[in-house]
Amino acid sequence: MAHVLSLRLSDVTKREVSGFREWMIQTKGIQPLTAGFRLSCLKSFWDWSSDAGLMDGPNPWQGAARGLKRRAEKTLKPNGEKRPFTEAELLALLSADPQTNRNGKWGPAIHDTFRLGLLTGARQNELASLTVARVIQSERPDVLWGIRVTADVGKTKSAIRQIPLHPIARAIVERRLKALPHGIGQDALLFPECVPGGRDEKHGHYLSKRFATFRQAILGKDSPTDFHSTRRCFATFMATALANGVSECSELVRDHLIGHKPMALGSNTYAAKDLGWDLYSRAVLGMIEKGIPEEVREAI
Numbered sequence: 001m002a003h004v005l006s007l008r009l010s011d012v013t014k015r016e017v018s019g020f021r022e023w024m025i026q027t028k029g030i031q032p033l034t035a036g037f038r039l040s041c042l043k044s045f046w047d048w049s050s051d052a053g054l055m056d057g058p059n060p061w062q063g064a065a066r067g068l069k070r071r072a073e074k075t076l077k078p079n080g081e082k083r084p085f086t087e088a089e090l091l092a093l094l095s096a097d098p099q100t101n102r103n104g105k106w107g108p109a110i111h112d113t114f115r116l117g118l119l120t121g122a123r124q125n126e127l128a129s130l131t132v133a134r135v136i137q138s139e140r141p142d143v144l145w146g147i148r149v150t151a152d153v154g155k156t157k158s159a160i161r162q163i164p165l166h167p168i169a170r171a172i173v174e175r176r177l178k179a180l181p182h183g184i185g186q187d188a189l190l191f192p193e194c195v196p197g198g199r200d201e202k203h204g205h206y207l208s209k210r211f212a213t214f215r216q217a218i219l220g221k222d223s224p225t226d227f228h229s230t231r232r233c234f235a236t237f238m239a240t241a242l243a244n245g246v247s248e249c250s251e252l253v254r255d256h257l258i259g260h261k262p263m264a265l266g267s268n269t270y271a272a273k274d275l276g277w278d279l280y281s282r283a284v285l286g287m288i289e290k291g292i293p294e295e296v297r298e299a300i
Contacts, residue, residue, distance in 0.1 A: 009046065009055040017060045036068035037199065082224050084232035087293050089219055090118075094299035098214045106210040109191050112172050113207065115300050117230030118237075119169040119288070120147065121258040124211075124227045125204030128194035129153045133186035135173055136162060144281045145170045149259060159259035164281040166288045168300060231258055238283070241291030248283035249291065257283065 021039060024030040030038075043061035050059060085093065093114065099107025113127045120127075126149050136146035144164040154160045165173060176190040189203070198205035211227050219225065235254060242249040252271060255262045257280060262271070288297065 009049050010057055012046075012060050014060050017064050021064055031072065032068040033072040036065040036072070039065040039068075082226060082229060082232070084236050085225055085229050087296060089223070089225065090233070090296045091299055092218050093215065094296070096214075096218050098211075105193055106207065109193050109207060110211050110214050112176065113191065114211070114227075114230065116169055116172055117227065118233055118292075118300060119166055119284075120163045121231050121234030121254075122147070122149065122163060123155060123159070123204070123231065123259070124208055125155075125202045126153055126159070126259075128191055128203035128207045130173075130190045131186065132177065132180070132184065132188050132190070135177065135190070143277075144284070145173065146277070147173070154259065156259070156261070158255075158261040161256060161259050162277070162280075163257055164277065164284045166284050168288070234258060234287075237287050237291035239291075241283075241287045241289075244290040246283070246286030246290050248279055248286055250283075253279065253283045256280070 017039075021035060024035045024038065025032060039061060043059060043064065046055070046059045046061050049055050097107065098110035098114075109128075113124065116122065116127050117124065130147060134148040134150065136148055138145055144166070146162050146164045148162050149159055151160050173190065180188055180190070180192075191203070191207075194203040194207050196203055196205065208227060215223065215225065215227075235258065238249045238254040238257075252262055252264075253275060256273075256275060292300075
C-alpha cells in the first residue's frame with residue numbers, strides 16, 4: 001500500500017498492471033469476471049485522468065481485462081457454454097418448492113419470476129424491477145395484458161419493449177397486484193422482496209443468488225444453466241412453435257419479444273421496430289400452445 005501511495009498516475013506501468021491482475025486472481029482468489037470489472041473501472045479512471053490533464057502518455061490499463069471473460073466461462077464449464085433447461089430439468093424445477101431450499105422469504109419470488117421468465121423471455125432484472133406502472137392492463141377480454149420494459153431497466157436500446165402476457169402469466173401478475181397494500185403508488189414493486197443490491201444496485205441481484213441456490217439444490221452445481229436459461233427456453237419454444245406451424249413465431253418477432261437487435265440487415269434497419277400488439281399476442285399464444293411440451297405447460 002505504501003508503494004501504491006507513492007506512485008503518480010503516470011508511474012504505473014504495463015508490467016505492474018499485469019502483476020496486479022495476476023495477484024487478484026492467483027493470490028487473492030478473485031474470480032476472473034470480478035477481476036475484469038475492477039480492471040475496467042481502473043481503465044476508465046485513467047481515461048478520465050488523461051482527459052482532465054492529470055497525466056500524460058498511454059493508458060497502462062488498456063487491454064488489461066482482455067481474455068478474462070473467456071477465462072471466466074471456462075471456469076464455470078470446460079467449454080464455457082450455457083444452454084436452455086431440458087424438459088426433465090424444467091419439470092424438476094417447476095415441481096420443487098423453492099422455499100424449502102434455504103431460500104426463506106425468496107421462495108415465492110423464485111416461483112413466480114421463474115415461470116414469468118419462461119413465458120415472457122424477460123431478463124431477471126426486468127422481472128424483479130417490475131412495477132405497477134409497467135403492467136399493461138386491458139378491460140377487453142380479447143386483448144392480452146402485458147408488461148413494459150423501460151429504458152431505466154432495459155439492458156440495451158433494443159430491450160425497451162412491451163411483452164404480451166399469456167393468461168397463465170397474467171394470473172401470476174394479477175395475483176401480485178392484488179397482494180399489494182391498498183392505495184399503493186404506480187412505482188410500487190410487484191416483487192418488493194427484490195431489494196436493490198450489487199455493484200449496479202439492481203433489483204435482480206439478490207434474486208439471482210437465491211435462484212442459483214435453488215437451481216443447484218435441484219440440478220446440481222455442475223449444471224450449465226442459470227436464470228438466463230429461461231430466455232434460452234423461450235427462444236427454443238418460439239422456434240418449436242414456428243416448426244409446428246405457428247407462422248407468427250418468426251425470428252424477427254422472437255427478437256422483438258426478448259429484446260434483441262435482429263441480426264439481419266433488412267430486419268434491424270428497414271423493418272418496423274414495432275410489429276403490433278395483435279401479432280405479438282398471437283405469437284405468445286401460439287408459442288404456449290405449440291412450442292411448450294404439454295407436461296411442462298401443465299407444471300407451469
